[in-house]
Amino acid sequence: MAEGWSRQRVAVIGAGAIGGAIAARLDAIGHEVVVTARGDNLAAIAADGLLLRGAFGTHTAQVEAVPALERRPDVAILATKATGAVAALEASREALADVPLLVVQNGLGGERAAARLLGHERVAGGIALMAANSMEPGTVTVTARGDTIVGGAEGARFAALLGQAIPTSETPSIEGAQWTKLLINMVNAIPAIVGRSVQDVIRDPGLRRVLVAAMRETARTGLASGVRFQPLQGLTPLLVRLVAWGPAALAAQVPLRIKDRLGDVPNLGSTQQSIRRGQPTEVDAINGAVVAAAAALGREAPVNAALVALVHEVERRGRFLQASAVRQLV
Numbered sequence: 001m002a003e004g005w006s007r008q009r010v011a012v013i014g015a016g017a018i019g020g021a022i023a024a025r026l027d028a029i030g031h032e033v034v035v036t037a038r039g040d041n042l043a044a045i046a047a048d049g050l051l052l053r054g055a056f057g058t059h060t061a062q063v064e065a066v067p068a069l070e071r072r073p074d075v076a077i078l079a080t081k082a083t084g085a086v087a088a089l090e091a092s093r094e095a096l097a098d099v100p101l102l103v104v105q106n107g108l109g110g111e112r113a114a115a116r117l118l119g120h121e122r123v124a125g126g127i128a129l130m131a132a133n134s135m136e137p138g139t140v141t142v143t144a145r146g147d148t149i150v151g152g153a154e155g156a157r158f159a160a161l162l163g164q165a166i167p168t169s170e171t172p173s174i175e176g177a178q179w180t181k182l183l184i185n186m187v188n189a190i191p192a193i194v195g196r197s198v199q200d201v202i203r204d205p206g207l208r209r210v211l212v213a214a215m216r217e218t219a220r221t222g223l224a225s226g227v228r229f230q231p232l233q234g235l236t237p238l239l240v241r242l243v244a245w246g247p248a249a250l251a252a253q254v255p256l257r258i259k260d261r262l263g264d265v266p267n268l269g270s271t272q273q274s275i276r277r278g279q280p281t282e283v284d285a286i287n288g289a290v291v292a293a294a295a296a297l298g299r300e301a302p303v304n305a306a307l308v309a310l311v312h313e314v315e316r317r318g319r320f321l322q323a324s325a326v327r328q329l330v
């Protein structure tokens with residue numbers, strides 16, 4: 001561990017793709033890590049440890065694994081999907097009273113929801129720009145590097161902690177950064193509907209056309225709501241305006257850049273990983289958040305609304321749809 005840093009007891013609530021990667025890296029640099037997990041994943045981590053592979057190196061973390069926290073940690077990190085946050089926090093609520101918490105989640109305002117639930121304000125927001133797959137219990141593969149962005153209350157504390165373990169930066173506006181990530185996360189729904197990788201979907205001109213339309217709706221809705229989009233991964237506020245109002249061919253450069261950043265290892269996207277595990281997705285917190293923000297302005301976001309409906313159809317049927325179901329939307 002680097003000089004000047006004290007060892008902390010860090011709880012990671014939800015040791016899936018992102019939580020597992022963060023937990024393993026914190027363990028690797030010498031923190032005392034406890035994770036909460038469920039079912040086969042809990043059993044695998046308790047028996048064999050948490051195996052991290054890929055862009056952040058290989059490490060087997062022999063962390064304590066429990067269904068819920070019994071002891072108060074020094075700090076905690078919540079990394080469940082948005083859909084699992086309430087149950088996971090409720091289960092560890094007593095141990096988390098007044099503990100600084102970082103909520104690493106896609107979608108909008110996860111940290112505000114957690115602060116309301118826990119009844120204290122020591123809650124930071126986090127955005128993962130890495131890409132990670134967790135398709136086998138106890139195993140996480142980071143398929144593309146990327147910073148973890150933190151901000152809001154306690155942002156500096158978590159930037160210092162995570163910065164020891166993974167590339168991390170601080171944002172002056174977690175809300176603006178969450179909106180930029182929401183624009184990037186438009187790449188999640190279509191792979192989850194058609195069962196193909198994010199890169200493969202972006203390569204397909206018909207699917208990319210729908211993706212760009214969903215991005216345009218997100219950019220227009222955010223700008224109309226007065227959001228100050230924060231720059232993330234080269235997606236600057238100017239580029240967000242071009243996505244919203246510029247020619248479609250220019251807007252299409254944004255998903256093409258995301259594809260290049262994701263590299264050659266096929267990335268399923270976190271929404272498709274839920275589908276493949278037979279779990280509910282967080283599409284309502286991603287595309288659904290755009291529909292809700294548009295509705296608050298008295299507007300519609302029809303492409304996002306249609307993508308939400310198609311993802312739910314895949315969840316219900318338990319099988320992917322033909323690409324034509326998406327291509328016909330635009």
Ligand SMILES: NC(=O)C1=CN([C@@H]2O[C@H](COP(=O)(O)OP(=O)(O)OC[C@H]3O[C@@H](n4cnc5c(N)ncnc54)[C@H](OP(=O)(O)O)[C@@H]3O)[C@@H](O)[C@H]2O)C=CC1
Nearest residue numbers: 014015016017018037038080084088105106128131132270
């Ligand atoms: N994967 C990625 O590449 C990226 C994901 N994100 C975002 O990060 C967040 C986390 O995503 P991701 O890591 O992919 O999700 P995962 O589903 O892989 O991980 C969430 C973990 O939380 C566990 N969990 C859920 N409820 C509970 C509970 N009550 N108690 C204990 N554990 C629980 C899940 O267990 P179980 O498996 O049993 O459900 C799962 O292991 C999401 O908001 C996602 O959108 C952001 C950037 C990239």
Ligand SMILES: CC(C)(CO)C(=O)C(=O)O
Nearest residue numbers: 130131132267269270271
């Ligand atoms: C951008 C992307 C697709 C990286 O995997 C992501 O954030 C996710 O999977 O939720």
